[in-house]
Amino acid sequence: MENSNSTTGLKIQLKSKIKPTEDREKVIKAMKNIFTDAEIVVPETDKIYITVEGEAKNIERFKELIRSQAILDTARSVLEKGSKGNYTKFKINKQAAYSEVVNFDKDIHGGIYVKIICSDEDELIKAIKDIAPRTKYGKIINEDEEIENEYENKNKK
């Protein structure tokens, strides 16, 4: 059975609005705090409301944070809820990100839009399992084994 947790080929698209009273460097810092290798493009414009976009590949810091903050279950449900085909998209709180905290709270005003794209749907499912594995009693479990065990247990009864 293949049980690869490789997230190679995974691409992360980032987007955030910068409000007039915001400091663009601070917004970029917030994005890079979570996606460390993000390359953010600031459009050349005189407009006071601007949108910065970027791309990243490194998901490690995001993974670390959702583990250290013990929000794997929330993260899993957010990643699953936002998934469609080969990608999943969700928002994270920009202000929290500035303080190196991942927060998926709904009442975020102009958060950071995150889109994680894989080569296909199967790869996305693998990536989600890798990023936010299921837990049981607060511990990460191997959900594929778990499902097999449950299946076996059922059949034994």
Add this chain to the structure above:
Amino acid sequence: MENSNSTTGLKIQLKSKIKPTEDREKVIKAMKNIFTDAEIVVPETDKIYITVEGEAKNIERFKELIRSQAILDTARSVLEKGSKGNYTKFKINKQAAYSEVVNFDKDIHGGIYVKIICSDEDELIKAIKDIAPRTKYGKIINEDEEIENEYENKNKK
């Protein structure tokens, strides 16, 4: 009959939160755009969420803006709704203020808190009439005369 529009003695208290990704100078600029003589105090703190407070006396720019934006009726209702005793309080949109626009929209996230304080309730009512006089067919009316006329007209019938 006294019909003074003097707003002498009027005091304006201002307050605004500065979010981590915001630039404090831009927030202060937003406040000063509307209340030009505002003196804003930035607390000395290492906290990433800070609140700046200030005081102003000059209401002229605010008055100009609600006239040029033709939002006198909205302003009047906001000022009346927020009034209690000798003061009235309300919020204005910080992002709009940064662009020298007065916006009372409810869906403001961390706006600028404004409290206009007068010596007593009568002075406040006078101040509100002065700041945001009633209009009829889009034109400012002298509402005290208007009420007297209406009263007279009723009595004639």
